[in-house]
Structures are given as C-alpha cells and as structure tokens.
Amino acid sequence: xxxxxxxxxxxxxxxxxxxxxxxxxxxxxxxxxxxxxxxxxxxxxxxxxxxxxxxxxxxxxxxxxxxxxxxxxxxxxxxxxxxxxxxxxxxxxxxxxxxx
Amino acid sequence: xxxxxxxxxxxxxxxxxxxxxxxxxxxxxxxxxxxxxxxxxxxxxxxxxxxxxxxxxxxxxxxxxxxxxxxxxxxxxxxxxxxxxxxxxxxxxxxxxxxxxxxxxxxxxxxxxxxxxxxxxxxxxxxxxxxxxxxxxxxxxxxxxxxxxxxxxxxxxxxxxxxxxxxxxxx
Numbered sequence: 001x002x003x004x005x006x007x008x009x010x011x012x013x014x015x016x017x018x019x020x021x022x023x024x025x026x027x028x029x030x031x032x033x034x035x036x037x038x039x040x041x042x043x044x045x046x047x048x049x050x051x052x053x054x055x056x057x058x059x060x061x062x063x064x065x066x067x068x069x070x071x072x073x074x075x076x077x078x079x080x081x082x083x084x085x086x087x088x089x090x091x092x093x094x095x096x097x098x099x100x
Numbered sequence: 101x102x103x104x105x106x107x108x109x110x111x112x113x114x115x116x117x118x119x120x121x122x123x124x125x126x127x128x129x130x131x132x133x134x135x136x137x138x139x140x141x142x143x144x145x146x147x148x149x150x151x152x153x154x155x156x157x158x159x160x161x162x163x164x165x166x167x168x169x170x171x172x173x174x175x176x177x178x179x180x181x182x183x184x185x186x187x188x189x190x191x192x193x194x195x196x197x198x199x200x201x202x203x204x205x206x207x208x209x210x211x212x213x214x215x216x217x218x219x220x221x222x223x224x225x226x227x228x229x230x231x232x233x234x235x236x237x238x239x240x241x242x243x244x245x246x247x248x249x250x251x252x253x254x255x256x257x258x259x260x261x262x263x264x265x266x267x268x269x270x271x
Contacts, residue, residue, distance in 0.1 A: 001102070001104065001105075002104050002105055002108045003214075004213060004214070005210075005211050005212060005213050005214070006108060006112065008210050008211055008213055009112075009207050009210075009211040010111075010112045010115065010116070012203060012206035012207050012210055012211065013116050013203060013207070014115060014116070014119050015202075015206070016199040016200070016202045016203035016206065017116070017119045017120055017123060017199065018119070018123070019195075019198070019199045019202060020123060020195050020196060020198075020199035021122070021123030021124075023189075023192075023194075023195035023198065023199070024123075024188045024189055024191075024192040024195035024196070025123065025187065025188060025189070026186065026187065026188065026189050027128055027187075029128045029131075029170065029173065029174060030123065030125075030128060030131055032170070033122060033123075033131055033132070033135055033170065034122070034123050036135070036162075036166065037119055037122060037123070037135070037138075040138075040139070040142055040162075043142070043158075044142060044145060047145075047146055047149050047151050047154060048149060050149075050151075051149040051150060051151070051224075053218075053220055054219070054220030054221065054222050054223050054224075055220045055221070055222060056222050056235060056236065056239045057239075059151055059154055059236060060236070060239055060240055060244050062154055063154070063157070063236070063240070064247055064251055066157060066158070066161055066162070067251045067254065067255065068251070068254060069166070070161055070162075070165060070166055070255075070258070071254050071255055071257070071258030072258075073166050073169060073170075074169060074258045074259075074261075074262045075258055075261045075262055075265070077169060077170070077173045077262075078261065078262040078263075078265035078266040079265055080173065080177075081173065081176065081177070081265070081266045082265045082266055084177055090177065090179065092189070093189060093190070
C-alpha cells in the first residue's frame with residue numbers, strides 16, 4: 001500500500017521544478033510549459049487525495065482544471081503569436097518595449 | 101517494499117527526472133517531447149489510483165491537444181535554434197534557491213500527512229461496481245452541474261479569443 005504522503009511529496013517536487021522553470025528560462029514557450037507542469041502536479045495531488053479519502057470531488061476538480069488549463073494555453077499562445085507579429089522575439093528579457 | 105511501492109518508486113523517480121529534462125532543454129521541441137513522456141507517466145499514475153476516465157482524458161486532451169498546439173506554435177514562429185544563445189535568465193541562481201527552499205518547505209510540512217479517512221461513499225469497490233465513467237458522470241451532472249456549464253462557457257471564450265487574437269488583420 002503506497003502511503004498518501006509519497007504522492008504529496010511527488011506533487012511538491014514537480015511543482016517546485018515547475019516554479020524553477022517558470023522563473024529561470026528565457027524562452028516564453030518553455031515558461032508556458034512549466035506552467036502546465038505546475039497544473040499537472042496539482043492534479044496528481046488532487047487525484048491522490050480523492051483516492052485516499054474515498055470521495056469524488058478531487059477527480060471532478062481535476063476535470064475542471066484540465067479544461068481551464070487547455071483554454072488558458074490556447075489563449076496564452078494566441079497572445080504570444082499576436083505579440084510576435086509586432087516584435088519578432090520570444091525571449092522574455094528582450095520584451096522590454098515599455099521599459100522606462 | 102511491496103510491489104505497488106516498487107512501481108510507485110519508478111514513477112516518482114522518472115517523473116522527477118522527466119520534469120527536470122522538460123525545463124532544461126535548449127531546443128523547445130525536445131522539451132515538448134519530454135513533456136509528452138511525462139504526461140503518459142501521469143496518466144499511468146492515474147490508472148494506479150483507479151481513475152481510468154481521468155487517465156484517458158489526460159492523454160486525449162493534454163498529450164493530444166495541448167502539446168500539439170505547442171508544437172504548432174513552435175513551428176509557426178519558425179524559431180532558429182542558435183547554439184550560443186543562453187537558456188537561462190541572468191538571475192537563474194536565485195530561482196534555483198527559491199525553488200529549493202520552496203521544495204524543502206513543502207516536503208517537510210505537507211509530506212507528513214497521515215490521513216485517517218472517514219468512511220467515504222466512493223470506495224474502490226463502489227467505483228469498480230459501476231464503472232468510473234458512470235460514477236464521474238453521476239456526480240458531474242447532479243452535484244456539479246453549474247461548474248460544468250460554466251466550463252463550457254470558458255471553452256467558448258477560449259475559442260473566440262484565440263481566433264480573434266491570432267488572425268491576420270485585413271488592411
């Protein structure tokens with residue numbers, strides 16, 4: 001029997017790796033992907049809790065999180081494409097048009 | 101260690117290594133491919149937790165739609181991989197420090213959870229008796245009907261927004 005804390009530790013490790021990728025990379029697409037990584041780690045934690053507490057609420061919330069993550073990825077990448085038409089770069093430290 | 105624990109140890113080690121590989125590759129296409137392997141491992145972990153419908157949804161939506169969207173955008177932007185470009189920002193050591201402190205914080209506090217479950221309604225046998233899709237459907241359409249309809253509105257907004265934001269302006 002796998003203890004619940006193992007699932008939570010795995011979720012925490014994946015989340016902090018996602019935080020590192022979000023804060024440290026220059027490429028905007030990799031930043032989007034580490035955002036999806038963070039959402040997936042929360043999904044793992046929710047399904048584990050739902051299994052160990054014998055409830056369905058965790059899995060229903062995972063269903064909605066997957067839906068919202070898909071919508072957010074679509075709109076985020078559309079914004080990226082719209083921005084790329086003006087300024088052909090995707091490195092975050094070169095996106096400084098508003099810098100005073 | 102019992103057999104489920106051996107299986108879970110493989111999943112835990114491989115998912116940590118895969119997520120490190122996702123965030124550190126130079127070529128974004130390599131990152132997307134490692135993320136595909138990571139999503140299949142996550143779906144296998146959902147199967148491990150008796151959530152078959154969520155495993156199928158994970159592969160269909162995440163691996164089949166979102167990653168394909170990422171690949172299309174990477175190909176659309178036509179990025180040329182330059183060998184001398186720096187991958188990480190100037191302050192990447194601070195991000196390593198922040199995420200390590202965060203990881204230690206989370207693992208020490210949240211990793212000591214022991215759950216004494218009150219006898220919940222949806223035990224593994226009860227879910228297996230009806231099938232996971234039937235159970236999810238029953239709960240989703242009765243108790244969570246309003247969030248379900250709002251989720252459909254969110255998807256509508258996403259469709260319209262993506263088309264409006266990314267289409268070519270006719271001058």
